[in-house]
Amino acid sequence: MVKRVGQKKRGNPSRKTKKIILMGTEGSNQTERKYFSMFNKLQNEYRILFSKGNNTDPVGVVNDLLKGAKKEELDLKHGDALACFIDVDFKSGREKELREAIKLAKKKNVDLYLSNPCFEIWYLLHFRYSTKSYCSNDEVIKELSAYIQDYSKSKDVFGLIIGNLETAMKNTKKLEDYHFENGTLDAIKKIPSTEVYKIVDKIIQNSSD
Structure with a gap:
């Protein structure tokens, strides 16, 4: 019998056990952690x-997540999930690393979400729709700073953008349609793009304020 994750950690056994989404991010990056927490x-x-x-390399991030899943005794068959x-x-050689990570993630039932070029594209889509082909992460952050004053990767922006979540979802899906219509189906080649909306949608579909 598979042990249900958290039975010994979640306290009161009479309370409905929550499903866990264990998330993995690159290195000491606080951007995704501050947002999703x-x-x-x-x-x-x-x-x-x-x-x-x-780890900052994609395969290493996936492996760190798998180690965490084992430690937390996640039960993927009963609703727990892994998100990377x-x-x-x-970066030079990045595409090869990404493809290896995607292959590993698929094999290990990890949901891997790419942002191209960076996670801040998701934030930017809360304010504007654009198909601009960015040349650097700094270029994205510079544009985001026009909407979020003094933006930095360690800044907690959740309260500043949550009111625009519906706009972000619409803009992101519109961007997906744009790439599809132009024949760009490879997530690594879609710029700009982000798959973050998929996990956000999963969370909010099962939420209550």
């Missing part, structure tokens, strides 16, 4: 946790 205050279906590890966030970025 806030959903714990808004919803009751999932409990969002984060794996430990300082990777920036496509502009």
Whole structure:
């Protein structure tokens, strides 16, 4: 019999056990962690946790997440999930690393969400729709700073953007349609793009304020 994750950690056994989404991010990056941790205050279906590890290469991030899943005794067959966030970025040799990570994630039932070139595309889509082909992460952050003053990757922006979530979902899906209509189906080649909306949609579909 598979042990249900958290039975010994979640306290009162009479209370309905929450499903866990264990998330993995690159290195010491706080951007995704600060954003997604806030959903714990808004919803009751999932409990969002984060794996430990300082890997910055995509395969390493996936492996750190798998180690965390084992430690937390996740039960993927009964609603727990693994979510990994990777920036496509502009680093040399990045495409090969990404394809290896995608292959590993698929094999290990990890949901891998790419942002191209970086996670801040998701934030930017809360304010505007654009198909601009960015040349650097800094270029994205510079544009985002026009909407979020003094933006930095460690800044907690959840409260500043949550009111625009519906706009972000519409803009992101519109961007997906744009790439599809132009024949760009490979997530690594879609710029700009982000798959973050998929996990956000999963969370909010099972939430209550």
